[in-house]
Structures are given as structure tokens and as C-alpha cells.
Amino acid sequence: MRDEPIMLVDDEEGILTMLENILRKEGYSHIVKAGSAAEALMAARTTRFEMIVLDVMLPDRDGFYLCSELRKTVTTPILFLTARSSDLDKLQGLYLGGDDYVTKPFNPMEVVARIHAQLRRSNHYASEASNNxxxxxxxxxxxxxxxxxxxxxKADTPCPAKELELLLFFCKHPNRIFTAQQLYEQVWGEMVQGDEKTVVIHISRLRKKLETDPSAPQLIVTLRGIGYKFVPPLRGQL
Structure with missing residues (x-):
């Protein structure tokens, strides 16, 4: 059995029950369901979830608001699962702190596979961190x-898990060029065609945290038609 706490947030009880049943068959034992943003925020105050699956259309506040609220205190991977399928919705979800985005109708096993991938990367990251x-x-x-x-x-700056992993990957490989697809495979840990947009959004969020002028980045540089590279600033003590 796997005891990583997972929170499922959706106002459709049928979807919550279906995902819970599939995840339990996959060995996950600690699953919390929430039908509204208020329920989800209350649960997040008392439990440190390892994974959050989040609908956008909720009865009280939308999932974009909920994601931005959670990101004030939580770095847990967040997977949007929603019928809102426009590029604008996807971009908004990623900009606000989402790590992945799946649209309805969906293949339940694809959602479970993405949860597996997120948790596998998080656990691997935590294991490496504890030993090194x-x-x-x-x-x-x-x-x-x-x-x-x-x-x-000198400011402690909140950084969600995937942004942190991406930044650490860049720091570990300075001045090397990577395509968006290569970065996705290395940081998200899976090969999914068409997910370069996720990488672009995460790089944009990192630039807003790190760059003096995010519109003219000096640290995470875009090489048009080629990819991205991290150009380290001077080393020194903060």
C-alpha cells in the first residue's frame, strides 16, 4: 500500500468516486475528497498532501482561485482535471501554479499515470535531497x-516543486542547451508529445522570480528555434 496523501477536488461525485476507486486499486490508501474550494482549503490546512487533483469549475470559487490560494503555502504538485480545454485556460492554470493539465472527457488510466509520474519524481527528488x-x-x-x-x-521566495526541480536542473547543467521537450522529459519524468507549453510556462514563472527584467532574461536564455540554457550569474554569498 502507498500512503502518500492525495486530495481530489471536484463537484461531480461520480468523478471523485471513480478516481478514488482506481487509485485505491493502484495501492493508494490515503485519499481525501473535496467538493468545493472551501472544503479543499480546509483540508489543506490540516493535511500535507503529496498530490492534488483539481477541477476548475467548482460551486463556490473556481479552481484557478483555489490553485493560487494553495500556492501561498503549498509546493505540492497540482494536476488540473477540467472541461475547460481552451489554450487560454491551460495557460492560466499553469501560470497560477499548476504542474499539469488534463481535459475532460479523460482516460482515467492516463490521469493515474500522470499522478504516478508526479509522485515518482517528487519521491525521487526527496530521496536524493536527503542523501545529497x-x-x-x-x-x-x-x-x-x-x-x-x-x-x-535576501528574500525567502516560495517556489513550487516543479519550478524548483527545473531550476535545480538548470543549475546542475549550466551553459548547456536543452529543448523544451528534453526539459519536460528530464524534470517531469515522462515523454508526452505536445507538453512543451508546460515547460514554457514554468520558465516564465522562474524568470519572474529571478530576472531583473523578465522580458529581457539574462539567466534563463531563449535560443530561438533551438531551446533554452541557464547562464549562471556570478557566484557569491547573499
Whole structure:
């Protein structure tokens, strides 16, 4: 049995029950269901979830609001599962802190596979961190793998799990060029065609945290038609 706490948020009881049953068959024993944003926020105050699956259309507040509220205190991977399928909705969900986005109608086993992938990467990340403290210190920021802490200037800056993993990957491979697809495979841990957009959004969010001028990035540089590379700033003590 797997005891990673998972929260499922949807106002359709049938979807909640179906996902819960499938996840229990896959060995997950700690599953919490919420039918509204208020229920989800209350549950998140008392339980540290390892994974959150989140609908957008909820009866009280929409899932985009809920995601932004959760991201104030939670770095847990968030998977949007919703009938809102436009590119604008996907971009908004990713910008607000979502790690993945699946549209309804969906294949339940695809959702479970994506949950597996997110948890596998998170557990691998936590295991490596506990055995290997990895700290990168630069003139403008520092990032600590073992504590999951990002310091920009002298400010402790919240950084969701996937953003942190992406930044650590860049720090570990300075001045190397990676395509968006390569970054997705390395950080998200799976090969899914068409998920480059997820990488683009996460890079944009990192730039807003790290760059003096995110519209003219100097740290995470775009090489048009080729990919991205991390150009380290000067090393130093913050």
C-alpha cells in the first residue's frame, strides 16, 4: 500500500468516486475528497498532501482561485482535471501554479499515470535531497535542494516543486542547451508529445522570480528555434 496523501477536488461525485476507486486499486490508501474550494482549503490546512487533483469549475470559487490560494503555502504538485480545454485556460492554470493539465472527457488510466509520474519524481527528488545536500549560491539568488528553499536577494521566495526541480536542473547543467521537450522529459519524468507549453510556462514563472527584467532574461536564455540554457550569474554569498 502507498500512503502518500492525495486530495481530489471536484463537484461531480461520480468523478471523485471513480478516481478514488482506481487509485485505491493502484495501492493508494490515503485519499481525501473535496467538493468545493472551501472544503479543499480546509483540508489543506490540516493535511500535507503529496498530490492534488483539481477541477476548475467548482460551486463556490473556481479552481484557478483555489490553485493560487494553495500556492501561498503549498509546493505540492497540482494536476488540473477540467472541461475547460481552451489554450487560454491551460495557460492560466499553469501560470497560477499548476504542474499539469488534463481535459475532460479523460482516460482515467492516463490521469493515474500522470499522478504516478508526479509522485515518482517528487519521491525521487526527496530521496536524493536527503542523501545529497545540493546548494547553488550566486550573486543574485541561492537554491537549496535539501530544504527546497529559494532565496532571491535576501528574500525567502516560495517556489513550487516543479519550478524548483527545473531550476535545480538548470543549475546542475549550466551553459548547456536543452529543448523544451528534453526539459519536460528530464524534470517531469515522462515523454508526452505536445507538453512543451508546460515547460514554457514554468520558465516564465522562474524568470519572474529571478530576472531583473523578465522580458529581457539574462539567466534563463531563449535560443530561438533551438531551446533554452541557464547562464549562471556570478557566484557569491547573499
Amino acid at each position: 545536500e545540493e546548494v547553488y549560491r550566486y550573486e543574485s539568488f541561492s537554491v537549496n535542494r535539501s530544504t527546497g528553499q529559494l532565496i532571491v536577494g
